[in-house]
Amino acid sequence: MFQSDFHRKKNFANPNLFNNSNPSKENGSAMQPTSTDVRPGNQEENKEQEEVHTEEHLLKHPLQNTWTLWYLENDRTKSWEDMQNEIMSFDTVEDFWSLYNHIKPPSDIKIGCDYSLFKKGIRPMWEDAANKKGGRWVITLNRSPKAEVDNLWLDVLLCLIGETFEHSDQVCGAVVNIRNKNNKISIWTANDDNKEAALEIGHKLRDVLRLGRQNLQYQLHRDTMRLSEMINYRDYNSQHCVDDDDDDDDDDDTHN
Template identity: 40%
Template sequence: MAEDQTEVESKLEELTLKEESDVGSVGNEEATDLLIKHPLQNRWTLWYDNPGKKITSQQWQDSLKKIVTFDTVEDFWGIFNNIRPASKLTLGSNYHLFKEGVEPKWEHPDNFKGGKWIVTIKGRGSMLDQQWLWLLLGVIGESFEEENEICGCVVSLRKSQDRITLWTRNAYNEAVQRRIGYRLKRLLEIPDNITVGYQIHSDSMKRHSSFNNRNRYEV
């Protein structure tokens, strides 16, 4: 695994429990302390939707379902290991992971002036699942220096190509967004010769679509 992935995992490992053999080697009081869950810096909510084709905005909102909210390392792994992998979702559906209180909607106050970095993935399978996990670990592990800019992330399955997006709060701060974009590429091990684009939500709202919009920035 590359250096950036090791860095993300090492941050989370600092929070996780010791191996069962370690727990067994200490007294009951110490073992109880080791079993305490390890909190994340933020609370996160996992959402799911599968709206189908050619639906209205209201129909999409009706299809959006909140699955669970969590705030510890242990709860994250318990959820991740027991839900369907992203690559096995139905075409047209999405997983959304957002900070608690931030709905995965363009119109939400935390997203309204923001946008998203978009990573497209051709060939559904282990690559999609791997990069989605790396991004999840990156956001909940506060791997981005501009942590307050991060709203959430989405994985979307589509017929032509799947994609992963990272949503940020302020689309018009170019310097910050470019730093996030470069960090995203390193986190997902995207080669330098592959371009990742950033689109603003206001364009999506005008077109009622998040696909095929022009990129405001590229890295």
């Protein structure tokens, strides 16, 4: 699937997300021409070779799950759900790379925006039935270089679609938050009662991504929701002239 196909996506209103550079040839997004002996005596053999090449190029490698990429464009005039844009779903390795190679990396999207990759049918929101009883492993990147954010995000995506975790059934998806101060990458899990699964996912992340202990922490969605409610109450009070010593933080990402 190529760039023009993405622009025709019904619910997608952010064409500026797309990367205008040529797709990478390393990941199978561009085919190399093959030479064929066209002498008359070899026509049957040539036909068989062409059929083999065609089958090889058409062959796709299925993933265990279908995944959906979302883009959140920060707009305070909209609800959180309305800010979420569903970009595309895919269920093969080749379609993943086709999508990945045609969108901007996280470091190039606007401050305050997010990418999310979730199993198809799960929305990147706490309120979704698959998420509300779970939590998330959070990787905090303090003023990290652009390349670090992009590389870690790609590694996380490959962990998800490659079913790297022993308890991959407990993984709902992942989010990257691009903010002024600290960028964050989080992996969302389904059930906080399954502590064994949550710990295994955290240990695997730390090993695969080579993270230090200080960079990775687990948060329950219900605790984060309480914090969000407190912040919303603070904002309500400040708008109604109630004294509040805390300044608004434009890096807030408490909804996800």
